Structures are given as C-alpha cells and as structure tokens.
Amino acid sequence: MATAERLGLSELLDRKPKELSGGQRQRVALARALVRKPKLCLFDEPLSNLDASLRGLMRAEIKKLHEELGATFVYVTHDQAEAMTLSDRVVVLNAGAIEQAAPPREVYDRPATRFVAGFMGSPPINFLPSAMASSLLDAGKGHVVGVRPEDVKVTEQSATNAQPAKVWVVEPTGPETWVTLEIDGARIVGRAPASFALRPGSEAFFEIDEEKLHVFDDKTGRRATRA
Structure with a gap:
C-alpha cells in the first residue's frame, strides 16, 4: 500500500488493466517491481508516457526509492534531465558503442567526445564558427570548439570584451532568457x-x-587538450 501511495496509485487499485492509461500502466509496472525490494532493477524509459508534472514527481520518487533500497538501478532513458538527476554514473551510448561512462557532473563539464557534448545540455551546446573559434582560442587546425549557452553572456548594453550581434530569437523561461544571436551568418545561443x-x-x-x-578533434571527435 505504501508503494502505491508513493506512486500515486491508491485510487487505481480496484481498476482492471484495460481501464488504465499508458502512464498509469507504467506506474503499476514500476510498483510491482519495487515492492519486491530487488537487488537489481532495470528501468526501460519508465516515465516516457507521463505528462511533464507527473514525470518530475515520479523522478524524485524513484531517486528516493533508490537511496532507501540500496539496490542497483540500471535506468535506460533518452531524457538527459533524467540521466543527470537520477544517476550516480552515466553511460552515454552512440550506435551501441560507449562514448563516455562517468559521474553526471563530469559528463556535463568534461564531455569526452563531441557527440556527448551535443547530447547533454538544454539548450544544446554551441559549436562555434571557425573564425570565432580561432579568435577565442589558438586550437590549431583540425579542431572544433564548443561552448554551452549558459557560458555565453548576452546583454542589452555593450561592455568590456563584449561583441555585437543581431538578435534572432528570444525565449523567456521565467528565471532567465535564452537568446539566439546571428553572427556572420552563424547562430549561437546565450543566456540573458x-x-x-x-x-x-x-x-x-x-x-x-x-x-x-570545449575543444574536440575534428576527425576523431575526441576531447582535445587545450593549448
């Protein structure tokens, strides 16, 4: 009963499977697995059919259950927010090959490959035009330079070391605003x-x-050492 309450299933206990929605069925399957208190639990996108608010609630419950049970959870997801918030260790796969396996903070701050850098983060990382990259960093030929949107400061007024650009799209989110800028035919996203x-x-x-x-080898896609 406690597990049903935690997963918001108390009012559904008398219903038949055919009377449940896809999201409710997912939560029932999750409850049936967790009530056994397993040592190992495999989750295959368990929250994919839930709406955004319920997904956030269930994410917190799964994290708390993981801490309480002390079991190993293997959690498969395409949702990077789930990967970052739930994991002690993230394994990023690309076409069946492991691109990086590390704690979530390391995966975000020091992506091992260009693929990982582009996969983790919302808005996604900016890969800079070659001329802009060369002016910022002497990375040499054969390298790709990236910077995350939160590391691009956008302002309405000029400041020391600031460069001008044309506003292309403005996306207010409440606590902050994401701004897409056009520079010499290229676009980058920054935070305002x-x-x-x-x-x-x-x-x-x-x-x-x-x-x-973030600097990557243009041929291999692997993270490169900055000069």
Whole structure:
C-alpha cells in the first residue's frame, strides 16, 4: 500500500488493466517491481508516457526509492534531465558503442567526445564558427570548439570584451532568457537576464567565458587538450 501511495496509485487499485492509461500502466509496472525490494532493477524509459508534472514527481520518487533500497538501478532513458538527476554514473551510448561512462557532473563539464557534448545540455551546446573559434582560442587546425549557452553572456548594453550581434530569437523561461544571436551568418545561443527586452532584429552584445570552452578533434571527435 505504501508503494502505491508513493506512486500515486491508491485510487487505481480496484481498476482492471484495460481501464488504465499508458502512464498509469507504467506506474503499476514500476510498483510491482519495487515492492519486491530487488537487488537489481532495470528501468526501460519508465516515465516516457507521463505528462511533464507527473514525470518530475515520479523522478524524485524513484531517486528516493533508490537511496532507501540500496539496490542497483540500471535506468535506460533518452531524457538527459533524467540521466543527470537520477544517476550516480552515466553511460552515454552512440550506435551501441560507449562514448563516455562517468559521474553526471563530469559528463556535463568534461564531455569526452563531441557527440556527448551535443547530447547533454538544454539548450544544446554551441559549436562555434571557425573564425570565432580561432579568435577565442589558438586550437590549431583540425579542431572544433564548443561552448554551452549558459557560458555565453548576452546583454542589452555593450561592455568590456563584449561583441555585437543581431538578435534572432528570444525565449523567456521565467528565471532567465535564452537568446539566439546571428553572427556572420552563424547562430549561437546565450543566456540573458529575465528582464531582457530586446526584440528580434535588434543589436545585442555577447561575451563568451573562455575558461569554459570545449575543444574536440575534428576527425576523431575526441576531447582535445587545450593549448
């Protein structure tokens, strides 16, 4: 009964399977697995059919159950938020091959490959145009330079070391605003304050945190050592 309550199933206990929605059936399957208190539990995208609010609630419950049971959970997901929040260790697969296996913070801060860098993060990482990359970092030929949107500061007014760019899209999220900028025919996404008020077509300014650049070998896609 306790497991049913935690997973929001108490009111559904008298229903037949055919009377349950896809999301409810997923939660029933999850409860049936957890009530046995297994030492190893495999989850194959258990929250995929839930709406956003319920998905967040169930994610927290699964994390708490993992801590309480002390069991090994193998959790398969395409949702990077689930991977980051639930995992002690993340394994990123690409076409069946392991790209990186590491704690979630390391996977995000030091992606081993260009694929991992592009897969983890929302909005996704910016891979900079070659001219911009060369001006920021002497990485040499044969390298790709990336920077995450949160490491691109966008402002309405010019500042020291800031560069001008044209606003292409503005996406307010509440606590912050994501701004897509056009620079010499290329686009990059940066973060602005919630109060950002410029409209598309206006001139804004951006500054990249050069300490947060990610450099990858253009041929192998592997992380490269910065000069």
